[in-house]
Amino acid sequence: MNAFRKDFPVLSENKYAYLDSAATAQRPVQVLKAVEDFYRTANANPLRGLYELSIKATDAYEDARARVARFIDASSSEEVIFTKNTTESLNLVAYSYGRAFVKEGDEILIAVSEHHSNIIPWQTLAKEKNAKLVYLYPNEKGEYSLDEVKAKCNSRTRIFAMAQVSNVLGIPKPIKEYAKIAHSVGAVMVVDGAQSTPHMKVSVRDMDADFFAFSGHKLMAPMGIGVLYGKKELLEAMPPFLTGGEMIEYVTEQSATFAEVPHKFEAGTVNAAGAVGLAAAIDYLENVGFDFIEKTEEKLTAYLLDELKKVPHITVYGSDSYKEHVGIVTFNVDDCHPHDVASILDADKVCIRAGHHCAQPLMQFMKVNATNRASLYFYNTEEDVDRFLTSIKNVRKELGYGS
Amino acid sequence: MDLKEMYREIVNEHNLHPTHKYDFENPTMFKRGVNPSCGDDLTINLKVEEGVITDGSYVGNGCAISQASGDMMMDLIIGKTVDEAKHLAEIFNRMIKGEVTEEELEELEDAQALIDISHMPARVKCALLSWRTLSEMLDENN
Numbered sequence: 001m002n003a004f005r006k007d008f009p010v011l012s013e014n015k016y017a018y019l020d021s022a023a024t025a026q027r028p029v030q031v032l033k034a035v036e037d038f039y040r041t042a043n044a045n046p047l048r049g050l051y052e053l054s055i056k057a058t059d060a061y062e063d064a065r066a067r068v069a070r071f072i073d074a075s076s077s078e079e080v081i082f083t084k085n086t087t088e089s090l091n092l093v094a095y096s097y098g099r100a101f102v103k104e105g106d107e108i109l110i111a112v113s114e115h116h117s118n119i120i121p122w123q124t125l126a127k128e129k130n131a132k133l134v135y136l137y138p139n140e141k142g143e144y145s146l147d148e149v150k151a152k153c154n155s156r157t158r159i160f161a162m163a164q165v166s167n168v169l170g171i172p173k174p175i176k177e178y179a180k181i182a183h184s185v186g187a188v189m190v191v192d193g194a195q196s197t198p199h200m201k202v203s204v205r206d207m208d209a210d211f212f213a214f215s216g217h218k219l220m221a222p223m224g225i226g227v228l229y230g231k232k233e234l235l236e237a238m239p240p241f242l243t244g245g246e247m248i249e250y251v252t253e254q255s256a257t258f259a260e261v262p263h264k265f266e267a268g269t270v271n272a273a274g275a276v277g278l279a280a281a282i283d284y285l286e287n288v289g290f291d292f293i294e295k296t297e298e299k300l301t302a303y304l305l306d307e308l309k310k311v312p313h314i315t316v317y318g319s320d321s322y323k324e325h326v327g328i329v330t331f332n333v334d335d336c337h338p339h340d341v342a343s344i345l346d347a348d349k350v351c352i353r354a355g356h357h358c359a360q361p362l363m364q365f366m367k368v369n370a371t372n373r374a375s376l377y378f379y380n381t382e383e384d385v386d387r388f389l390t391s392i393k394n395v396r397k398e399l400g401y402g403s
Numbered sequence: 404m405d406l407k408e409m410y411r412e413i414v415n416e417h418n419l420h421p422t423h424k425y426d427f428e429n430p431t432m433f434k435r436g437v438n439p440s441c442g443d444d445l446t447i448n449l450k451v452e453e454g455v456i457t458d459g460s461y462v463g464n465g466c467a468i469s470q471a472s473g474d475m476m477m478d479l480i481i482g483k484t485v486d487e488a489k490h491l492a493e494i495f496n497r498m499i500k501g502e503v504t505e506e507e508l509e510e511l512e513d514a515q516a517l518i519d520i521s522h523m524p525a526r527v528k529c530a531l532l533s534w535r536t537l538s539e540m541l542d543e544n545n
Contacts, residue, residue, distance in 0.1 A: 337466035339441055340410075343526060347406040355441055369442030398407055399467055400415030 022375030089213030170328030225274030436536030
């Protein structure tokens, strides 16, 4: 039995084999308690404080920002903006940086395997500015070649946006190499870290990302808190995204000057309890340790892949190597629509994702309507995988096929 | 009935061995219905003579529930008047939303087996696709 599992109320009774952590992780009691403690002992509107309680709230919120900065190896806390989630973080970059710096005829480079949240903001921006949205395409295993990246990154490229880990295929990308290529043509590198941050040590400085987005809820923090990292000189040059309270310096009837970064980008009352929960989740995550996380996930992924490939009528997508999946296994069962597969597994209390995974362009490229996705985290066990396998072996029979 | 029983006893039969899934020559009305989020895709063909549905078929692809629901719907509406078909569609719609009486359920024959879909929000649109397409088509041809 995994020693950390007891910390997770949803998992503790083993009612569910929860294999959908790529959609959202479960939360340990330490995170739940941190959020409760904030509301019990430090709740006031942060950043407006002329009294002790509000200063406590402000400190809790700013300490969380510093914790995040250390976690992703940012140069300073000012480079960390709290948002709602990865989607909002990427929209912030597209609306603020994109609208200020992308012009007609410019190019935005993205990959066809991106999540819709790293496609639609750029699509919208490209339409508005008459810019061109250029796509990278992978081989049948989901891998991109550096040559294609080099060929498609040119002097017109303003933005290169890519996920560090695909939410469908799991394959980790050499972002550091990509950033070098982007910078050599004067483009900024935007990284969607939603699927990587929960599973591997991230250093925004080492990979030299200009912007890096991730969600708290995929690494055990509450829903509704996310992060945008941005290099300070870029953030300072950008106009605000949302406007209103807390993001101003001085306002008259007809004009305003804006607060310094990061507060310029955090309009309105912030999600301080969420930020505190995120800091607690990061503490928890680092206590578990990325070594343990990677080792556990690799062991379980290898087991799941090996056993799944022995089952007849199964197609597994992505790399043959368990190391290239980051806990994500996407597959189909011959003749069975993924929604029927997920329903049969649901009857056995096995939770997987089925559908297009917010990656319809990738599904079109792979020529499938939909797929099933089982995703693992360090709190999963071999027993979870066994329950999944037992259920999956019966799917075709349950749906009326011979075997 | 639990979910697996629903598949085993009703859905699989209509999905794998449908009575009414075939190309139809010269329908008097036809309409395609799609669930973009999951790719369920189904076209309904009807032959309507003097207000009576005398024959019909469907073609398409998608999950077992969407296709089986189409077959069961055809079982029910062939031979009925257009008004009766609309009435059944309305009952089916309410059954999926969990707002139906015992007597009304009986009118749905085999299709009442899909009542448990009302507890499965993700599958509601699959079960409703054929019925929704039918209702829209009948309203358009009114």
